[in-house]
Structure formats: structure tokens, C-alpha cells
Amino acid sequence: MKPDLRVRLGPLELPNPVGVASGTFGYGSEYEQLVDLDALGALYTKAVTPEPRAGNEVPRIVETPSGMLNSIGLANPGLEAFVAGKLPALRGYGCPVIVNVAGSTEDDYRRVVERIEAEGGVSGYEINVSCPNVKHGGLAFGTDPSQVERLTAALRAVTERCLIVKLTPNVADIASIAKAAEAGGADAVSCINTLVGMAIDVGRRRPLLATGTGGLSGPAIRPVGVAAVYRASRAVAIPVVGLGGIMCADDALEYLLAGASAVQVGTGTFVDPRCASRVLAGIRAWMEAEGVARVEDIAGLLRA
Amino acid sequence: MSGVDSPPPADYGGRGGAVKQFDAAIVVNRSIAPSWRQIVVEWDRSAGRPSPGQFFTFRASSSTDPLLRRPLAFAGFEPDTSRASAVYEVRGPATRLLAELAPGSRVDLLGPLGRAFPPLAGGERPLLAGGGIGLGPLLFLAGELAGSGSSQKGDPAESSSAPGPLLGLGFRTAAAVPDLELPPAATICTDDGSRGFHGTVVDWLGGQPPQLARVYACGPAAMLAAIARLVRGRGWTASLSAEQWMACGVGACMGCALPRADGRGYLRVCTDGPVFNSPSPDGAEIDWAAAGPGGRPARNPASENEPGARP
Numbered sequence: 001m002k003p004d005l006r007v008r009l010g011p012l013e014l015p016n017p018v019g020v021a022s023g024t025f026g027y028g029s030e031y032e033q034l035v036d037l038d039a040l041g042a043l044y045t046k047a048v049t050p051e052p053r054a055g056n057e058v059p060r061i062v063e064t065p066s067g068m069l070n071s072i073g074l075a076n077p078g079l080e081a082f083v084a085g086k087l088p089a090l091r092g093y094g095c096p097v098i099v100n101v102a103g104s105t106e107d108d109y110r111r112v113v114e115r116i117e118a119e120g121g122v123s124g125y126e127i128n129v130s131c132p133n134v135k136h137g138g139l140a141f142g143t144d145p146s147q148v149e150r151l152t153a154a155l156r157a158v159t160e161r162c163l164i165v166k167l168t169p170n171v172a173d174i175a176s177i178a179k180a181a182e183a184g185g186a187d188a189v190s191c192i193n194t195l196v197g198m199a200i201d202v203g204r205r206r207p208l209l210a211t212g213t214g215g216l217s218g219p220a221i222r223p224v225g226v227a228a229v230y231r232a233s234r235a236v237a238i239p240v241v242g243l244g245g246i247m248c249a250d251d252a253l254e255y256l257l258a259g260a261s262a263v264q265v266g267t268g269t270f271v272d273p274r275c276a277s278r279v280l281a282g283i284r285a286w287m288e289a290e291g292v293a294r295v296e297d298i299a300g301l302l303r304a
Numbered sequence: 305m306s307g308v309d310s311p312p313p314a315d316y317g318g319r320g321g322a323v324k325q326f327d328a329a330i331v332v333n334r335s336i337a338p339s340w341r342q343i344v345v346e347w348d349r350s351a352g353r354p355s356p357g358q359f360f361t362f363r364a365s366s367s368t369d370p371l372l373r374r375p376l377a378f379a380g381f382e383p384d385t386s387r388a389s390a391v392y393e394v395r396g397p398a399t400r401l402l403a404e405l406a407p408g409s410r411v412d413l414l415g416p417l418g419r420a421f422p423p424l425a426g427g428e429r430p431l432l433a434g435g436g437i438g439l440g441p442l443l444f445l446a447g448e449l450a451g452s453g454s455s456q457k458g459d460p461a462e463s464s465s466a467p468g469p470l471l472g473l474g475f476r477t478a479a480a481v482p483d484l485e486l487p488p489a490a491t492i493c494t495d496d497g498s499r500g501f502h503g504t505v506v507d508w509l510g511g512q513p514p515q516l517a518r519v520y521a522c523g524p525a526a527m528l529a530a531i532a533r534l535v536r537g538r539g540w541t542a543s544l545s546a547e548q549w550m551a552c553g554v555g556a557c558m559g560c561a562l563p564r565a566d567g568r569g570y571l572r573v574c575t576d577g578p579v580f581n582s583p584s585p586d587g588a589e590i591d592w593a594a595a596g597p598g599g600r601p602a603r604n605p606a607s608e609n610e611p612g613a614r615p
Binding site (some may be wrong): 023024025026030031033034046051054055056058059060062063065066068070072075078178188218219247269270271272274 | 322323324325351363368369370371373412414421463548549550551554556557558559560561562563568569570575594
């Protein structure tokens, strides 16, 4: 039996459940020579903000046990440069393209979505209310249910395309944030963004990142992500996209069993650009071996 | 917008060709000095041909700790056999794993990456300066400029009348000079005077005739910053290979940024560099005073980035 790998996120059907996460895949062209972009379940772009952002001071990354900290600071060329320089190539890819949107104010987010709506050619938006590395916006939105609901509703009003709200794990109750996104009209939530973390160079008695703290990603955070998906997916009726530390098919299957409808590979692509395709091949093989017909059936297979 | 969409400087070298990820057979992996090693691998013939100044990333184990790939600069490439080499310092967990791989085993490689040293303008006699483990790319470049083995068609340096490059290699002491075949004309510089020129490679460079106006260098960040000052004072130009902690190596993550000298944001070492010109015609120059990993002087550029590894 050939398993059906398609998954649905509101109005959007993905050809398969394995996407590549925002911030780890640039705007696609960076990996063109190494990855078959057309075979991706979805390509989540690097965040787009209305204005260009140079990003944070350096160093911006440091390795930690089975993980890494980053403090990039949403470095991106800005909305107009994205539309002129990145969007044409993105439109040409055979995979769904979901634009990650960030900003400092509600108006920032709306400007980005409205402008790209006017251009067309993308499959949806992932709303980044969970970046730990910027002073305004980001976490400030994502930790407050009422702000998440209001922002989601404001963006819902300007697009009928797939609207995904990306959640932070840096909250007491991720289920309440997921519910707020659902109430605001989101088609799905994705979780988790990075965990706030810090590493210190003991010899120099200085933080290893210029900003002091950063966002932790990689296999070290996978159990946190799986638990977040488990709780969020039981709190809302909309689909949950799981990410955090996926390196192989079993890691992705943990997320799908926990309740995710789809997954994203992030840091795993840095380590092995072939990671997403390996993960997809492994999911397919597992479904064949286990006699599972559809990806959406996997969530129901978790035993108590 | 710097660093994110900066157009490629027109004057950079590199032969282009495909960036590929492949499992390479290790031919040689041997000690060449205390804690320094040389690795020679079978380079995939369908991958782009490496140029001096470019690098590859490696993953020596499928373990998640250490997690990230590490960059290494090419120290040589033989097109006939398609063998590529690098020199590296065993500095942290990833290079320790690499050091354990025996000839015949395989290692996950990705490359060639980054911008190469730009070609010479006709008739120039270049000054090549390597500091510490940063000697690798300069040995590669010296070999190409001398036309030995892997000269390329159309290279101005190929003209037989041009005098060969002057190569200075700096080490702390004579004991640190690696067991490598060095060009006979190379000047060994030691900080303690235990061999060759007594002084740093920057001191050696400063003693060269002012008409030799073209410098290529790779080494610790403090050395590169000193060379950037020297060339500015003399009206020379330099092509300097920078280092920064790196995650993706292909320009996607914006992690390996270094600040621009003009204050207009950042440049990526992996794709805007690692070779940067000083001064740069298009202003895309690094603030060399702040160019070490962690914004502090690097210990051994062109060797492994070991994010988080303590000396």
C-alpha cells in the first residue's frame, strides 16, 4: 500500500508533512544546489520585516550540547527587497512557500502580509510572535494570549491564505496561546520556536553570544517541542505543525504521534542538508511497514 | 542592505562549479606538528574544483554532540587525482573526531564553499603571509601562482616572465613548524627567533619593498587586523581570509556575520567571504579590529571553528 503523504493546513494542502523551518533555509536559493526544493513539504522563509534589519552584534551563534544558541536578530533585507529580489525565485519552486512574517508592531505584520498579498504567489504566512532575540515584537506578542488573538484576527482580515501562528515555548501554558491563535482565526499553529538560553565562556567570564542570551535549537530541545505539540494539539481543533530538534524520521514520528499534522526540520538542515528528505523517506517507510494509510492517522496511534 | 543582499564583488576568484555534499574517502590523515594535522581526501569529481581561499565543511560523526559541521580551508588540490587537502588544529570535539578517522574511512564533506582569493593583475609580484595554522590557503595559492601542478588557464600569474610570489609563514617557535613540503623560497618567521626570520609574519611583511603592493593573507584575527593597518598606511591592497563561528556555511543562517568597516551592517564569512579585500573597491570591507570569532582575536583562523570550545 502506498501511503498518502498529503496533509492539510486549513485552505492549504501540503504534498508531504516535512517542511524546512524559517531561519534555517534562507529564501531557498541558498540550498538550491544541495536540496531538491520541489520535493519539500513546505519552505518556510527567513523572517520578513517591513524594514531591512542588519541583525544583532556578533558572535551570533554558539554550539551547545546537542544544540546551538543563536541570536541572529531577524537579519533580513526588508519587505521591498524581499518582493523584488526573493519572491520571483520563490514563486518558481514546486513546493508550497510560506512566508515567515515578523515585526515590532501589529501594523508591521499587517504591512508585510498586505504587500505580499498584493503580489501573490505564496501559499501562506507563518506569523513569528516568538523570536527571543529582538527587543520589540517577537516574544512580547507571543507570551500574551490577548495580543496573539488580536494580531491573528488583524491578519486574518487581510488574507484568506493559510495563516500559521508560530508559538514560543517560553510561556507557562502554551495551550492558552494556541487557543488564542485559534480564536483569532489561525489555520494552524507551529511550535516550538527556540528556547531562551545562555552559554558563558568561563575562561573569559563572558557570555559567548554578543547579546548574552539567545535561542536554543537542535536535538537538545526536542522533548520540549514534543510536549508542547502534545499539549497544544489537545487544546485546539486546528492543525499543529511540530518542530524542534528533528534530525531523523523517528524524531519526526515522535511529533506526529504527539499530535502534529506536519513537521519542520530546522537546525538539522545545517548539520545535514539532506535531513528533510531523509526524514520524509523514513516516515514513508514507517507508514508502509506499519500499514498506516494517511499521515493524519498517525496522531491517533499514540498509546496512553 | 549589507550582508544580506550585497552583490558579489566582481574581482573575486573561484572557478564556480557545483557545491556538493558527499562522503569522501580519506587518503591521508597524519600529524604534522604538535596538535596539527594534514588530511587528504578524494574530492568528488562532479563537485566544483576548489580554489585557494575556498573552504569545505565536514562532519566526522553522526553523533549530535558535537552537532554542527565545521569549516576547513583547502590547503591544496590536485586535479589529476582529484585529491583535496587541508591542515587543521585539533582544538575541540569535532577536530578530535576527525583526527581519529583512519585512511580508507569516509567523512561527510560539503563544498567547495565561499569566495576564493582574487586573481592577480598582470605583472604583480604578490606577498603571501600565513600565520599559524592559517598557512594552508597560502600554500595552496603559492602552488597555483608558481604554476606547479594545478595552474589554471587564463591566470595572469601563469605568464612565465612574472617573478614568483614571496611567501612568509609565521610560527611561535621552530618546534611549531609543520612537517609539510614548504616551497623552498618560503621564509619561516618565528616569534622567538628560534628559526628563520626573528619576528612575526607582519614584521616580515613590513620589511618588504614598498613596490610589492599586493598582499594575500590568512591567520589569526590580530594578524589580519595588523596587515589591514599596514596596507592602508602604504597604499597597498590585501586579500584577507576571515574566520567566524559558522552554522550552515551556505549563506542561509546569517550566523557567521562580521561587522563591516563602514558601519553599514554585516557581511557573511561563508558566502560574502571568507576572503575580503582591504581596501575594498565596493566598500564591502570587514572591520578587521573586530573580526575574530567572538569579536576577539582568533587563535587559529582557517582551522576548525569550535563554537563554545575553550582553549
